[in-house]
Amino acid sequence: MPISLERMIHFVPPNIEKMRAKVPDLVNKVDVVLGNLEDAIPADAKSDARNGFIQLARENEFGSTGLWTRVNCLNSPWFLDDVMEIVQTVGDKLDVVMLPKVEGAWDIHYLDQLLAQLEAKGGLGKPILIHAILETAEGVKNVEQIAAASPRMHGMSLGPADLAASRGMKTTRVGGGHPDYAVLSDSDNSGVRTAFQQDLWHYTVGKMVDACLSYGLKPFYGPFGDFSDPQACESQFRNAFLMGCLGAWSLHPSQIEIAKKVFSPDPAEVAFARKILDAMPDGTGAVMIDGKMQDDATWKQAKVIVDLAQLVSSKDKELAEVYGF
Numbered sequence: 001m002p003i004s005l006e007r008m009i010h011f012v013p014p015n016i017e018k019m020r021a022k023v024p025d026l027v028n029k030v031d032v033v034l035g036n037l038e039d040a041i042p043a044d045a046k047s048d049a050r051n052g053f054i055q056l057a058r059e060n061e062f063g064s065t066g067l068w069t070r071v072n073c074l075n076s077p078w079f080l081d082d083v084m085e086i087v088q089t090v091g092d093k094l095d096v097v098m099l100p101k102v103e104g105a106w107d108i109h110y111l112d113q114l115l116a117q118l119e120a121k122g123g124l125g126k127p128i129l130i131h132a133i134l135e136t137a138e139g140v141k142n143v144e145q146i147a148a149a150s151p152r153m154h155g156m157s158l159g160p161a162d163l164a165a166s167r168g169m170k171t172t173r174v175g176g177g178h179p180d181y182a183v184l185s186d187s188d189n190s191g192v193r194t195a196f197q198q199d200l201w202h203y204t205v206g207k208m209v210d211a212c213l214s215y216g217l218k219p220f221y222g223p224f225g226d227f228s229d230p231q232a233c234e235s236q237f238r239n240a241f242l243m244g245c246l247g248a249w250s251l252h253p254s255q256i257e258i259a260k261k262v263f264s265p266d267p268a269e270v271a272f273a274r275k276i277l278d279a280m281p282d283g284t285g286a287v288m289i290d291g292k293m294q295d296d297a298t299w300k301q302a303k304v305i306v307d308l309a310q311l312v313s314s315k316d317k318e319l320a321e322v323y324g325f
């Protein structure tokens, strides 16, 4: 698995010329540029989106920024042409194919073989990876088999909108919380009861993180659809970050900075993690730092944070200075 920084997967509708024109600027601002061909692209613009993606892939140099596409789902009339045309034209520049509505390992096996055939035919030296969207009830049920389905598996993203529909959840939101999903406190003497809002996605994100990490894959939160609520977006992204996710999708330029802030570790946390590593050079034993017990397990927790800070520093010079790398 290539080690790459993927704090935000930025969605671009490639059928729109004005959006394609923003790609050179985006390459310097985001960690991944994704050309979306699936939902949000009108049915009569599917081939324009595919051609637009090929054009933007050809016209730009991406450097350390990832180039991904989200193809249409396997049972659509567009999937086969999406994969065939893109891999045969710009397969050498493409890092990851995001596959929507994955239900089980069989979906991954099919795309895996198709990519292998096209790579062999085109003489491509670098394998194209697969990223699954977890957005159907059956997919969530089969998440472990999906994670294990191919060495090409890069990771997974939560797809809260399709998943809500597939499960029959009663929400029209794209990700985030819901005010009615709450636990009511007992009444106090004055009869006051407080509703504590819960995270609708906690169970699925937890299940996805465990499946991904057991097979060496990367878990991601997906989209947050309410662009007018950056605070709620940040909170949802942060919950996912704390639970193990490495990034989230940005659908609008305003969400890029939110993802950057959340998925780059907090400088104070990095400083504390470095103290732990310094205090336990061989990673064993028990020491006290600022009144808190540290041992082999917290050494490993600290290593996760310091490794991520180092990866962020390799791309972000400003943060490298803040972290002191």
Ligand SMILES: CC(=O)SCCNC(=O)CCNC(=O)[C@H](O)C(C)(C)COP(=O)(O)OP(=O)(O)OC[C@H]1O[C@@H](n2cnc3c(N)ncnc32)[C@H](O)[C@@H]1OP(=O)(O)O
Binding pocket: 011, 012, 013, 018, 019, 022, 036, 039, 040, 161, 162, 174, 223, 250, 251, 252, 253
């Ligand atoms: C459930 C799921 O499947 S989620 C994934 C599918 N959805 C998507 O991919 C949606 C991606 N986002 C978009 O297409 C757009 O953000 C839209 C259509 C939703 C809204 O776009 P607009 O109405 O143009 O939004 P807005 O007016 O706030 O945009 C402000 C500026 O940001 C630009 N912009 C908006 N979204 C993007 C984007 N994703 N990437 C780059 N630039 C963008 C606009 O072109 C505009 O630029 P300008 O100032 O030069 O005119």
Ligand SMILES: CC(=O)C(=O)O
Binding pocket: 039, 100, 133, 135, 158, 159, 160, 161, 162, 163, 174, 222, 223
């Ligand atoms: C991310 C996505 O595709 C969904 O929420 O449906």
Ligand SMILES: [Mg+2]
Binding pocket: 039, 100, 135, 159, 161, 162
């Ligand atoms: Mg979806």
